[in-house]
Amino acid sequence: MQPARRRSVVDVALQGNAVEVDAVAARAKALNRLRVGDMIFRALTRTAAIGVLVILGGVIISLIDGSLPAFRAFGLNFLFEERWNPVTERFGALAPIYGTLVTSFIAMLIAVPIGLLIAVFLTELCPMWLRRPIGIAIELLAGIPSIIYGIWGLFVFAPFLQETLQPFLIATFGNIPVLSTLFAGPPYGIGMLTAGLILAIMVLPFVTSISRDVFEAVPPVLKEAAYGVGCTTWEVVRYVVVPYTRVGVIGGVMLGLGRALGETMAVTFVIGNAHKVSASLLAPGTTISATIANEFTEAVGDLYTSSLIALGLILFVITFIVLAIARYMLLRIERRIG
Amino acid sequence: MDSRLYAARRRRNGIMLGLSLAATLLGLGWLVVILVVLLWEGFSGLSLAVFTEMTPPPGADGGLLNPIIGSLILTVLAVLIGTPIGILAGTYMAEYGRYDRLSSVVRFINDILLSAPSIVVGLFIYEIMVAPLGHFSGLAGAVALAVIVIPVVVRTTEDMLILVPDQLREAAVSIGTPRAFVIAKVCYRAAKAGMITGVLLAIARISGETAPLLFTALNNQFWSTNLNAPMASLPVVIFQFALSPYQDWQKLAWTGALIITFTVLALSITARALSATRKPS
Numbered sequence: 001m002q003p004a005r006r007r008s009v010v011d012v013a014l015q016g017n018a019v020e021v022d023a024v025a026a027r028a029k030a031l032n033r034l035r036v037g038d039m040i041f042r043a044l045t046r047t048a049a050i051g052v053l054v055i056l057g058g059v060i061i062s063l064i065d066g067s068l069p070a071f072r073a074f075g076l077n078f079l080f081e082e083r084w085n086p087v088t089e090r091f092g093a094l095a096p097i098y099g100t101l102v103t104s105f106i107a108m109l110i111a112v113p114i115g116l117l118i119a120v121f122l123t124e125l126c127p128m129w130l131r132r133p134i135g136i137a138i139e140l141l142a143g144i145p146s147i148i149y150g151i152w153g154l155f156v157f158a159p160f161l162q163e164t165l166q167p168f169l170i171a172t173f174g175n176i177p178v179l180s181t182l183f184a185g186p187p188y189g190i191g192m193l194t195a196g197l198i199l200a201i202m203v204l205p206f207v208t209s210i211s212r213d214v215f216e217a218v219p220p221v222l223k224e225a226a227y228g229v230g231c232t233t234w235e236v237v238r239y240v241v242v243p244y245t246r247v248g249v250i251g252g253v254m255l256g257l258g259r260a261l262g263e264t265m266a267v268t269f270v271i272g273n274a275h276k277v278s279a280s281l282l283a284p285g286t287t288i289s290a291t292i293a294n295e296f297t298e299a300v301g302d303l304y305t306s307s308l309i310a311l312g313l314i315l316f317v318i319t320f321i322v323l324a325i326a327r328y329m330l331l332r333i334e335r336r337i338g
Numbered sequence: 339m340d341s342r343l344y345a346a347r348r349r350r351n352g353i354m355l356g357l358s359l360a361a362t363l364l365g366l367g368w369l370v371v372i373l374v375v376l377l378w379e380g381f382s383g384l385s386l387a388v389f390t391e392m393t394p395p396p397g398a399d400g401g402l403l404n405p406i407i408g409s410l411i412l413t414v415l416a417v418l419i420g421t422p423i424g425i426l427a428g429t430y431m432a433e434y435g436r437y438d439r440l441s442s443v444v445r446f447i448n449d450i451l452l453s454a455p456s457i458v459v460g461l462f463i464y465e466i467m468v469a470p471l472g473h474f475s476g477l478a479g480a481v482a483l484a485v486i487v488i489p490v491v492v493r494t495t496e497d498m499l500i501l502v503p504d505q506l507r508e509a510a511v512s513i514g515t516p517r518a519f520v521i522a523k524v525c526y527r528a529a530k531a532g533m534i535t536g537v538l539l540a541i542a543r544i545s546g547e548t549a550p551l552l553f554t555a556l557n558n559q560f561w562s563t564n565l566n567a568p569m570a571s572l573p574v575v576i577f578q579f580a581l582s583p584y585q586d587w588q589k590l591a592w593t594g595a596l597i598i599t600f601t602v603l604a605l606s607i608t609a610r611a612l613s614a615t616r617k618p619s
Contacts, residue, residue, distance in 0.1 A: 034518075037516065045433070047426075048424075051423055062465035063465070138366075145573065148595050151591060152376070156375050204368075232351035264455065293552055309465070319454060323449075
């Protein structure tokens with residue numbers, strides 16, 4: 001079918017005005033067919049593009065619809081209530097929200113400085129021939145599915161922390177007033193600190209690759225000028241590269257934060273799933289996504305299910321805001337550089 | 339000049355650059371550690387039985403045949419559903435409406451969907467497909483994965499089509515080719531490698547996705563290719579087996595993790611090799 005139609009296109013295009021009447025009619029018909037085909041294709045692509053918006057709209061509407069019973073039953077108290085009791089059907093989202101924020105905060109606290117330093121290494125220090133392989137290796141780290149991090153965290157990382165880092169933290173900070181509450185309790189292995197550390201490993205590649213991309217976009221003239229007046233490599237990074245790319249770096253960090261907030265499987269394995277707000281980072285806790293993953297299929301009763309969907313809505317709203325800010329920041333630096 | 343100031347600056351430079359080297363070694367170290375542990379734990383359980391036998395009850399021998407087949411079915415279906423929609427949407431944004439308002443809105447929303455939490459996608463599909471029908475199904479799982487495929491494909495399709503030089507389009511249009519033919523015969527051909535890369539990256543992304551399957555496709559202990567019934571998948575079985583107290587289940591979970599990781603790594607390396615010349619962001 002294709003060759004025949006292609007020939008007709010060429011014929012139509014090459015034939016001049018001096019054609020006979022039925023040829024003209026045939027030409028008009030062929031042209032019309034092509035125009036209709038073109039319109040249909042355009043409409044199809046447009047529908048698909050609108051479809052992307054429909055998906056987002058669908059997500060929002062279905063989450064709101066599903067969470068209505070919970071919000072009707074608990075009101076805004078849902079956000080500030082710690083209790084999570086399936087038996088008495090009293091639900092509050094405070095513990096999961098707290099856990100989500102704390103684990104993500106730990107993750108960013110570790111991943112951002114390390115990620116930036118790796119980006120500095122890749123753009124300023126690394127010999128040319130090594131840049132691509134290391135860059136690819138870091139990006140492969142980003143491609144490893146989160147469940148792999150989860151199983152590794154549960155069987156390898158958590159026991160390792162239980163025997164090394166956690167006793168050390170308890171022993172070191174046990175007598176210092178504020179820090180002793182942060183690192184109180186027995187070393188379970190699993191808990192919020194472990195989840196935060198695993199999230200840090202997961203987020204690291206995102207922060208690294210975006211920071212590297214924006215660092216690379218700094219005009220060489222700026223750096224050369226700084227080197228020319230005698231700056232050290234670090235001073236060039238600190239006073240030229242970072243200020244110039246600040247918006248982009250923040251965008252990359254926010255993107256990583258979006259990932260950390262919504263990450264499910266890696267956290268579910270090691271968080272301990274306890275609906276408790278505890279000051280100690282070593283205590284088991286829960287996050288929004290871990291709660292949903294753990295309890296959704298076992299949830300009986302509309303209110304229980306609805307409360308879990310309400311958690312999903314909260315998570316979606318938080319990540320949407322964070323990701324929107326990230327994209328906005330990255331767009332701004334793209335415009336400035338591009 | 340003050341030589342102490344010089345020494346201090348040089349020292350600070352040395353420290354910071356040393357730290358950045360250490361950070362890189364640390365980052366790469368994790369990759370090595372994770373892969374070594376996976377190989378160590380996974381390989382010892384790898385045998386022919388893993389690919390030929392069903393998931394066992396606790397304490398018995400068995401393999402991962404039904405979750406492997408389930409994952410394949412779900413992935414293929416998700417790609418079949420998601421890729422055409424993604425390519426069409428990307429085509430609109432790059433070809434028909436490159437500068438219009440709809441495209442910039444879709445671009446922004448798509449970028450957000452690209453990194454939206456996948457568990458929310460699972461909830462969404464549960465609400466529209468599982469709850470109304472009253473039962474979990476493989477089809478719902480495939481649709482959930484398709485929702486994750488679409489943004490990846492949209493993004494790469496658009497990026498790749500924009501890279502196609504306008505002269506090619508103009509040349510085609512100048513001999514009277516309709517727009518749809520220009521796109522299908524010229525632009526798609528020029529951007530083919532990049533678009534295939536996008537699909538491969540999307541497959542890599544969904545082959546390890548667990549969260550959206552937990553309450554859509556659920557899981558199935560038995561052989562089932564019925565799309566209307568719950569369907570086993572490798573990630574969900576790993577999740578279930580790893581958290582179980584049984585030694586042989588945990589062993590199978592490690593083996594499954596090994597299979598997934600190497601599938602994903604192979605896919606992303608292939609994708610990278612395909613687009614070696616141009617890197618989509």
